[in-house]
Amino acid sequence: MLVLNFFLFRILPGDPERTLTRLQRVSPSTIEEVKRELGLDRPLTVQFFDYLGDTARGELGISYVFSRPVSEVIGNALWPTILLLGVATVGATVIGTLLGIWGAWRRGSTVDTASLGFSLITYAMPEFWLGMLLILAFAVALDWFPTSFMSTPGLTDASAGVMLVDTLEHLFLPALTLVLALLGEFALIMRSSVIEAMNEDYVTTARAKGMREALVLRKHVVPNALLPVVTLAALNLGFIVSGAITVETVFSWPGLGQLTSRAINGGPDYPLLQGLFLLFSVAVIFANLAADLLLGLLDPRIGRA
Amino acid sequence: MRRISAAALLMAMISLLTGATSAGAQDSSGKDEKLVFRVGSSNDIDGFNPFKIVEIPSYEVMGLTYDYLVNFSPKDASPAPGLADSWETSDDGLTWTFHLNKDAKWHDGKPVTSEDVAYTFRRILKEKQGLYIDYVRQIDKIETPDKHTVVFKTKDPSVQMLSMLVYILPKHIWKDVPAEETKTFENEPAIGSGPFQAVEWKEGQSVRLEANPDYFRGAPHIDEIIFQLYDNDDTMVQALKNGEVDYIAWFPINLFKSLENQKGIETNSAPDPGFTELGFNLYEPSPEAIEEFGAPKTSTGNPALLDPLVREAINWSIDEEELTQKILQGEGILGSTLVPPALARYHLKLDESEIQGFDIERSKELLEQAGWRDTNGDGTVDKDGEELELRLFVRSEDKDSVTAGQFIEDWLKEAGIGLETKAISDTALTDAIYAADYDMFIWGWGSDPDPDFILSVLTCDQIMGWSDTFWCNEDYSRMYQEQKEQLDIDERAATIKEMQRIAYEENPYVIFYYDNQTEAWRTDKFEGWTKTPTAANPGQVAFTVSTKTYMNLRPLSSSEETGGGGGTSPLLYVGIGVVVITVIAGIVFFLRRGSAEDRA
Numbered sequence: 047m048l049v050l051n052f053f054l055f056r057i058l059p060g061d062p063e064r065t066l067t068r069l070q071r072v073s074p075s076t077i078e079e080v081k082r083e084l085g086l087d088r089p090l091t092v093q094f095f096d097y098l099g100d101t102a103r104g105e106l107g108i109s110y111v112f113s114r115p116v117s118e119v120i121g122n123a124l125w126p127t128i129l130l131l132g133v134a135t136v137g138a139t140v141i142g143t144l145l146g147i148w149g150a151w152r153r154g155s156t157v158d159t160a161s162l163g164f165s166l167i168t169y170a171m172p173e174f175w176l177g178m179l180l181i182l183a184f185a186v187a188l189d190w191f192p193t194s195f196m197s198t199p200g201l202t203d204a205s206a207g208v209m210l211v212d213t214l215e216h217l218f219l220p221a222l223t224l225v226l227a228l229l230g231e232f233a234l235i236m237r238s239s240v241i242e243a244m245n246e247d248y249v250t251t252a253r254a255k256g257m258r259e260a261l262v263l264r265k266h267v268v269p270n271a272l273l274p275v276v277t278l279a280a281l282n283l284g285f286i287v288s289g290a291i292t293v294e295t296v297f298s299w300p301g302l303g304q305l306t307s308r309a310i311n312g313g314p315d316y317p318l319l320q321g322l323f324l325l326f327s328v329a330v331i332f333a334n335l336a337a338d339l340l341l342g343l344l345d346p347r348i349g350r351a
Numbered sequence: 352m353r354r355i356s357a358a359a360l361l362m363a364m365i366s367l368l369t370g371a372t373s374a375g376a377q378d379s380s381g382k383d384e385k386l387v388f389r390v391g392s393s394n395d396i397d398g399f400n401p402f403k404i405v406e407i408p409s410y411e412v413m414g415l416t417y418d419y420l421v422n423f424s425p426k427d428a429s430p431a432p433g434l435a436d437s438w439e440t441s442d443d444g445l446t447w448t449f450h451l452n453k454d455a456k457w458h459d460g461k462p463v464t465s466e467d468v469a470y471t472f473r474r475i476l477k478e479k480q481g482l483y484i485d486y487v488r489q490i491d492k493i494e495t496p497d498k499h500t501v502v503f504k505t506k507d508p509s510v511q512m513l514s515m516l517v518y519i520l521p522k523h524i525w526k527d528v529p530a531e532e533t534k535t536f537e538n539e540p541a542i543g544s545g546p547f548q549a550v551e552w553k554e555g556q557s558v559r560l561e562a563n564p565d566y567f568r569g570a571p572h573i574d575e576i577i578f579q580l581y582d583n584d585d586t587m588v589q590a591l592k593n594g595e596v597d598y599i600a601w602f603p604i605n606l607f608k609s610l611e612n613q614k615g616i617e618t619n620s621a622p623d624p625g626f627t628e629l630g631f632n633l634y635e636p637s638p639e640a641i642e643e644f645g646a647p648k649t650s651t652g653n654p655a656l657l658d659p660l661v662r663e664a665i666n667w668s669i670d671e672e673e674l675t676q677k678i679l680q681g682e683g684i685l686g687s688t689l690v691p692p693a694l695a696r697y698h699l700k701l702d703e704s705e706i707q708g709f710d711i712e713r714s715k716e717l718l719e720q721a722g723w724r725d726t727n728g729d730g731t732v733d734k735d736g737e738e739l740e741l742r743l744f745v746r747s748e749d750k751d752s753v754t755a756g757q758f759i760e761d762w763l764k765e766a767g768i769g770l771e772t773k774a775i776s777d778t779a780l781t782d783a784i785y786a787a788d789y790d791m792f793i794w795g796w797g798s799d800p801d802p803d804f805i806l807s808v809l810t811c812d813q814i815m816g817w818s819d820t821f822w823c824n825e826d827y828s829r830m831y832q833e834q835k836e837q838l839d840i841d842e843r844a845a846t847i848k849e850m851q852r853i854a855y856e857e858n859p860y861v862i863f864y865y866d867n868q869t870e871a872w873r874t875d876k877f878e879g880w881t882k883t884p885t886a887a888n889p890g891q892v893a894f895t896v897s898t899k900t901y902m903n904l905r906p907l908s909s910s911e912e913t914g915g916g917g918g919t920s921p922l923l924y925v926g927i928g929v930v931v932i933t934v935i936a937g938i939v940f941f942l943r944r945g946s947a948e949d950r951a
Contacts, residue, residue, distance in 0.1 A: 193593065296586055297556070
């Protein structure tokens with residue numbers, strides 16, 4: 047993974063030393079100097095082993111674009127992304143799952159058809175377009191929510207309460223966009239999973255015992271049907287940190303997605319990209335691990351195996 | 352147990368929210384006490400360090416924070432008092448004396464003295480700072496006879512002494528910044544002497560400037576300027592419509608058209624001193640170029656382009672009129688010579704007969720003169736068995752250049768030239784240019800208020816510097832040095848016009864159009880929008896060489912307080928309420944069911 051992270055970005059077009067000197071009227075000697083400062087004058091293999099050593103020591107280097115430590119730059123962008131994607135994933139999981147259960151339970155009814163259609167449409171919709179539509183409706187036509195940013199620019203000396211409300215207002219539209227975009231997947235998977243579970247023998251047995259239908263659903267069907275959704279949610283959480291680049295762009299949300307696109311355009315900023323993708327890979331690995339552990343906990347068959 | 356903790360958490364959340372809500376209600380009343388002017392921009396700044404800025408909004412922020420020695424008049428961009436109230440030249444034109452304003456103070460209260468001015472110029476000269484060195488190269492010696500007088504001695508007479516776009520820095524701050532940190536010094540908050548002070552930068556979000564109440568030419572009427580940095584042009588335009596931002600600039604033409612005739616919004620499109628051009632690879636590797644400039648050893652450029660006749664043929668097969676109409680939707684001026692018409696005094700206006708217009712037949716004739724004709728009837732001209740096939744790079748980051756590429760592909764095909772168009776990123780294009788690995792590209796330039804910079808781009812000395820064509824014409828480059836020393840404006844203008852004629856006839860560039868800059872602002876909050884005209888046009892209200900608008904803006908005199916949208920929206924509380932109630936209902940439902948079943 048480290049190897050891939052290192053070499054992948056060296057293939058990107060662009061010379062950081064060129065971009066950093068900003069195409070100024072610089073002599074070749076200045077460029078050599080900048081290269082030396084960045085350590086780009088040494089052979090690639092030496093650079094690579096330096097990178098391995100630094101990473102092992104937990105040093106991610108200095109971002110070319112921001113002239114600050116990579117860990118600090120990433121740290122600043124991490125919380126906005128976790129807030130936005132966290133809220134959206136939780137919202138999408140809960141609403142999507144409930145929609146799925148409801149649809150499966152009342153299979154074939156108007157509710158089912160409507161929720162199925164809705165899920166498919168929002169699932170297929172490009173996120174940035176959905177975002178623009180929501181801006182037009184809620185920010186421009188109704189003027190209920192702001193269009194961009196994580197807080198009102200210039201709101202600095204306000205109380206914590208005001209700041210919180212301000213952030214919630216700014217969070218609403220991007221989070222709603224992501225909830226709508228994500229919930230279709232959850233609803234569809236939950237629906238088919240519930241339908242499948244409802245045909246299992248133990249459900250028939252439970253019904254035969256004379257249990258009420260709602261109770262059958264809650265006690266026997268849903269817990270079993272929930273397993274694939276748990277996997278999906280955990281995996282999604284892994285991808286959370288890589289941010290939602292398009293949504294973050296539409297709403298100018300200062301998260302990791304925005305940072306990634308700036309790192310690519312501004313250089314390329316090798317240390318920052320390496321740092322970002324290291325974080326993304328680690329997050330996905332941990333999410334997989336979490337999904338496995340969680341499944342073991344929820345499904346005794348796996349846990350004991 | 353699990354359920355209890357969930358319920359507790361929920362209660363905690365509700366109490367937190369209600370607490371926050373009441374706090375929000377209290378504060379929203381006192382929110383509008385500061386008079387804030389909000390500027391929308393789709394580019395972030397590069398920081399507050401004047402030695403490393405490149406993005407357009409950075410120059411606006413720095414221009415408000417710092418002063419030049421000599422400003423540009425908002426009437427016609429002629430020299431006007433800056434930090435210097437007045438100045439005089441010796442008869443031989445080699446000594447320049449500037450008298451500083453005695454009331455000028457830095458933002459930290461210290462007085463601005465001649466030492467600061469001298470320090471700034473000496474530092475740039477000593478460190479050869481790339482952004483400014485070309486403005487100050489002519490300076491030989493700097494003297495400070497007293498606290499408010501600076502004397503510059505130059506090697507040769509120089510026209511540049513009154514158009515040095517150099518921000519004057521405080522010595523007492525910068526003397527502690529070592530040379531190797533000149534470009535990395537964060538400089539936040541920036542200490543300058545201007546009407547505003549850049550105090551806070553939230554990367555990718557906003558820049559905040561506070562008014563300087565002690566500004567020596569009078570305090571501004573607004574308290575703060577906030578630059579809001581949008582990642583998305585569409586969103587930025589919507590933000591103007593709902594009043595989150597008061598002024599926006601540099602957004603695409605189609606969005607500009609959508610704002611025209613909207614109530615409460617005024618739009619303006621004014622010629623910006625810049626252009627969009629087709630550039631050629633004219634590099635012929637030579638030992639001197641490789642040795643002197645570090646130029647690449649080989650060029651992949653098609654040698655056919657080295658023939659001026661072929662370049663002229665290409666110019667004749669491009670319909671600049673159509674490009675201006677279709678791409679800019681008319682918001683621009685037809686392209687021709689190197690110095691944009693916005694710099695009216697120096698722009699070479701061609702006669703009708705001199706213009707290389709749009710005529711495919713003429714283009715075919717020129718190709719034939721150059722020895723290219725279609726001998727095998729495949730539709731593409733050839734010479735010595737070689738078909739004329741060219742590559743054109745357009746910018747994936749700029750839709751307009753992609754569209755222009757499609758038009759040009761069709762036109763060149765008609766003229767018998769094969770063309771392969773490829774969209775690549777700006778960084779990739781920069782690399783291709785410095786490696787001489789291209790035939791043609793579409794890109795643009797912006798010009799300073801003085802034509803010196805835009806003229807320099809085509810000189811031989813700029814190979815591997817700003818030059819993107821490798822064009823090297825000795826007459827042109829010699830005249831470039833000449834015009835630098837011509838203190839008589841008419842003489843200088845004549846030289847500059849001659850240079851443009853050479854460049855137009857030789858076609859290192861085919862200039863499509865001089866783009867207009869788009870801007871739009873809300874009319875319901877401020878008045879005092881002031882256009883900074885150039886000799887050729889009425890001008891823009893912001894992002895110009897003057898800070899007039901920022902100084903003149905004041906709240907609308909009518910007491911009508913529309914404000915609107917400032918407070919917290921009631922819907923948020925309704926939304927939160929609905930969510931909370933749903934969650935509670937759900938939990939209660941399941942709890943009840945659960946306990947009912949447990950009992951059963």
